[in-house]
Amino acid sequence: MDDExxxxxxxxxxxxxxxxxxxxxxxxxxxxxxxxxxxxxxxxPRRARGEGALYFRQRDGMWVGQIELPRGPDGKRQKTKPIxxxxxxxxxxKLGKLKDDAEKGLLSQSDVxxxxxxxxxxxxxxxxxxxxxxxALASYKSAINTRIKPAIGGRRLAELKPDDIxxxxxxILAAKYKHxxxxxxxxxxxxxxxxNVLSSALSDALADGKVHRNVCELVSKPxxxxxxxxxxxxxxxxxVLIAAxxxxxxxxxxxxxxxxxGGRQGELLGLEWDRVDxxxxxxxxxxxxxxxxxxxxxxxxxxDRFDIEPGFEHRPIWRGAAWTRPKTTKSQRVVxxxxxxxxxxxxxxxxxxxxxxxxxxxxxxxxxxxxxxxxPIGDSVDRDGWKAAQERAGVDPVDVHAMRGTTxxxxxxxxxxxxxxxxxxxxxxxxxxxxxxxxxxDAARASxxxxxxxxxxx
Numbered sequence: 001m002d003d004e005x006x007x008x009x010x011x012x013x014x015x016x017x018x019x020x021x022x023x024x025x026x027x028x029x030x031x032x033x034x035x036x037x038x039x040x041x042x043x044x045p046r047r048a049r050g051e052g053a054l055y056f057r058q059r060d061g062m063w064v065g066q067i068e069l070p071r072g073p074d075g076k077r078q079k080t081k082p083i084x085x086x087x088x089x090x091x092x093x094k095l096g097k098l099k100d101d102a103e104k105g106l107l108s109q110s111d112v113x114x115x116x117x118x119x120x121x122x123x124x125x126x127x128x129x130x131x132x133x134x135x136a137l138a139s140y141k142s143a144i145n146t147r148i149k150p151a152i153g154g155r156r157l158a159e160l161k162p163d164d165i166x167x168x169x170x171x172i173l174a175a176k177y178k179h180x181x182x183x184x185x186x187x188x189x190x191x192x193x194x195x196n197v198l199s200s201a202l203s204d205a206l207a208d209g210k211v212h213r214n215v216c217e218l219v220s221k222p223x224x225x226x227x228x229x230x231x232x233x234x235x236x237x238x239x240v241l242i243a244a245x246x247x248x249x250x251x252x253x254x255x256x257x258x259x260x261x262g263g264r265q266g267e268l269l270g271l272e273w274d275r276v277d278x279x280x281x282x283x284x285x286x287x288x289x290x291x292x293x294x295x296x297x298x299x300x301x302x303x304d305r306f307d308i309e310p311g312f313e314h315r316p317i318w319r320g321a322a323w324t325r326p327k328t329t330k331s332q333r334v335v336x337x338x339x340x341x342x343x344x345x346x347x348x349x350x351x352x353x354x355x356x357x358x359x360x361x362x363x364x365x366x367x368x369x370x371x372x373x374x375x376p377i378g379d380s381v382d383r384d385g386w387k388a389a390q391e392r393a394g395v396d397p398v399d400v401h402a403m404r405g406t407t408x409x410x411x412x413x414x415x416x417x418x419x420x421x422x423x424x425x426x427x428x429x430x431x432x433x434x435x436x437x438x439x440x441x442d443a444a445r446a447s448x449x450x451x452x453x454x455x456x457x458x
Contacts, residue, residue: 054091065091067098101212114210116160117153120144123201129309131200133327134292140197147172147186147194158211160202165219168194173222188222195221230398231406232259234413236390243393245344251385253341253348254361258386258400260341262407262425264331265400266290269377270323271360273349278342285426286332287315287323289376294320317357321376331426 054065065083083094128140151171152164172191176183199216206214232240237259244252257268263285270289277283292314298305300319308314315323326332337345345360355362355374362374363381383400390397398406404425411421 054088054095056088061086063088063091065095067095067102114157115153116155116157117149119157119205119210120148120153120198120201123204127204128201133290133324134306134308134312135290138293139193143190143194143197146177147175147190148198150175151194157205160211160215162215162218165195165198165215168198169219169222188224191222192224195219230402231409232395232398232402234410236393236395237406237410239393240389240395244389247392249385249389249392250352250364251361251382251389253344254382255386255389255403256341256344258403259406259410260338261335262404263335264288264326264404264426265379265382267326267331269359269361269379269382270317272358273360274358276337276345276360278337278346281337281339281342283335283337285335286325288326289317290314290322290324291320291378292322292324317359317376326426328426333423333426335424335426 053068054063056062057064062084063086083091083098085091085094124137124141124144129137132140148168151168152160155164169191172186172194173188176185178184195216199214202211202214202216205211241252241256241259243249244255249255254268257263257271258265261268261283263271266288267285270287271283271285272287275284275286293307294300294305295307298307303316306314306316306320306322313325317323348360353374357376359376361377363377365373365375386400386403387397408421408425411424412418
């Protein structure tokens, strides 16, 4: 003990009454013992700034830890959500993980409490439109609002776990929704769609440093119970075309093109005459008809009327209709024009009045229609016409998209090589998983010529 302190204390004892001397001596001795104890103990190192706070909570016996994040743009401090455990080592380990994430930029002030729902609301407006086509964006929004957000929208984005994704799958399969007045349940395909949309969003969140992994990639998607479109047999395909020609169906050539070329609905409805080369016997399917959303209050004749992302390649047609590029470069293709199809297309061109868009097929004006001139054909009108054509021929209707499968089936029946079928259909996985390979146009033309015999058209 310091000599000056000791002398001062004893001088003070002389001044006090005799009765208090004994008590004061005891207090001085206690102070000496405390000072010796403190001198013997090594001071605990203070946790460095940024390493987090760690303390023991007496009332429940829990260790509690947090780390402090850098100040945000508003200048305010914010801590992470507290970590609790009765095991100190567990809390220390988790604090270390949080510290590493913060140093890597995986945690920010705004991301700490960001929920899955809040992130998706921003992502669907700011990010998704730059990655997907407008018609696909509508299905993305539906998956988010009707399935993903109701299931896990309240979860913290940064804390999302694989088990949350599995719970989302279960929730969707158990949920019910209204379709008109009918109550329905979701299918495994609906689960797969939601999984894919969320996975796409999490990939962007990972790139932005908002999460440290895409948990969707750690969870298997459900086995989809696919519903086959069904295909027409060669006999039924022939019956449909013959009946359409005999009944002067203005879309007879449209059905023939769908069955003999395997073109997608939008590719054929958007086909222009200047992309049909009768002299060289080929057809350019590099554009498709698509109905795009319009800006609120936009003039339907304004070239800038579409509510789409800048740089989205399109050519306006009429009101919401536009030519857009097919989804992949393989889809943008030139296909051979079979002689029987060329013959009936020539007759169709010569007998059909020209239209201002130079489209091969347009709707026929009706007296009851508000449009007294021909217009581009909508998907539902085309679908209804195809159903009527099949019923007229006494054939059980299949979906309009099944024409592509029918083309593949007919070509396979004719013994055409799978590589050539892939090239004709513009899809690398219709009948085989083998990769796309360049196919000679003459070989493809000869293959499509086989359909002349199958369909017995002349």
